[in-house]
Amino acid sequence: MTAEQAAEAAPISAQAVEEALLAFLAERIKTSVAVDQDLFGSGLVSSMFAMQLVVHLEEAYDIAIIGPELKLDNFRTVQAMTALVLRLSAARDG
Amino acid sequence: MPDKPTLVKCLVWDLDNTLWRGTLLEDPDVELADGVRDVIAELDARGILHSISSKNDYDLAWTQLEKLGLAEYFVFPQIGWGRKSDAVLEIAERLNFAPGAIAFIDDLPTERAEVNFAAPDVRCYPAEQIAALPGLPEFSPAVVTVDARRRREMYQAGFRRDAEKESFNGPDEEFLRTLDLVMTIKFADHEDLSRVEELTLRTSQMNATGVHYSDAALRGLLADPAHAVLTVNMADRFGPHGAVGVMLLERRPGIWHLKLLATSCRVVAFGAGAVILNWLVDQAARADAHLAADFRKTDRNRMMEIAYRFAGFTDDACTCLAGLGTLTGRDGVQCLHLAAERRAAPTTMRLDSPELAAR
Secondary structure, eight states: OOHHHHHHHSOOOHHHHHHHHHHHHHHHHSSOOOTTOOTTTTTOSOHHHHHHHHHHHHHHHTOOOOGGGOOGGGGSSHHHHHHHHHHHHHHHHO | OOOOOOOOOEEEEOTBTTTEESOTTTOTTOEEOTTHHHHHHHHHHTTOEEEEEEESOHHHHHHHHHHTTOGGGBSSOEEESSOHHHHHHHHHHHHTOOGGGEEEEOSOHHHHHHHHHHOTTSEEEOGGGGGGGGGSGGGOOSOOOHHHHTHHHHHHHHHHHHHHHHTOOSOHHHHHHHTTEEEEEEEOOHHHHHHHHHHHHHOOTTBSSOOOOOHHHHHHHHTOTTEEEEEEEEEETTEEEEEEEEEEEEEETTEEEEEEEEEOGGGGGGTHHHHHHHHHHHHHHHTTOEEEEEEEOOTTOHHHHHHHHHHTOBOOOOGGGTTOOOOTTGGGEEEEEEOOOOOOOOSSEEEEOOOSTTO
């Protein structure tokens, strides 16, 4: 089941989002990270990769991340991105 | 008056009976057709790239091009036995050009017809027209800048860079640090502006304001003490990226207003936008100024919005914005704001830049 199908089938869980993000990061930056690790402060990802993260989250979870939501703090850690995804999905469905 | 034709950015050559006289498989010592060498060199100097679509044995044909001293001119040569339309579209895709920016020259009407059928936007020329190409308007850019003359060199450096990136196994930032990137920001002079004019013409994707400043307008502001016109150049160990960015900044006490920021698509992958914005924020902080930035959303500049937001710009109101001559509200232009604080130097490149507060 892809993330898109998952998003449609049922409310997504924090655990599922975290796991998918950790797998995505491990594949793309070839390093495993902790859910509360500061991805930017630790120099693991470039600003270009940050942009790819925005696009990835939008496509995987069918959300639009716009305006004030596009702040770096929302993408700093896996936990922060998970919270963002859950909040925007809830807003979309609610 | 007819509209000015779209400029050709890449000319794709057939080889047998077009670039050279005769057929390579029958005559291993084929010679160049008349005028070919001059036409290739002239168009190259104008910043037009050359490529190849030829039905031939790759090794034989490439060896012959090397022998003739022309191999260095060609990017993404497609030499094989497939359809020419596929080859031409492959070249367009690899270069990230629209098919309408590609021209194709071949002596055989059937090949031109095949390309024309599958890729109607590609302009096709018969071999007899070789000598006439430099005189055609679609091969005659109005401005030929220093960067245009080096465009092929920059593309070729780019290919070597991409190849190395593909074989690099590690985080992005680590790869960037292996490139020995250098960014140079400077106050523009008249020559810099000629290079920038091309940049603003060629690059709509990364023009944050979506507002065009004409060459004359920017030149007029060079001597204006309230405005700073800055250009950005980049290079790395593979070679130059050329002029990759331009900024127009109005500095008032307590508030700096970024009216134009455009960067080349070529340097997006290096995070150039973020480095420029962080430098600007740091400079504003040193001058105790807030930053305001005009931004107009287009369907092509999303990456620039993300760069602004990630640098810390918000929609929040601030008293510093009162009385600022912004374009807010006109044609969907927003004014983003940031209370500047000191920022660290970039970790992925060396930055040579002037002190803005001092001037």
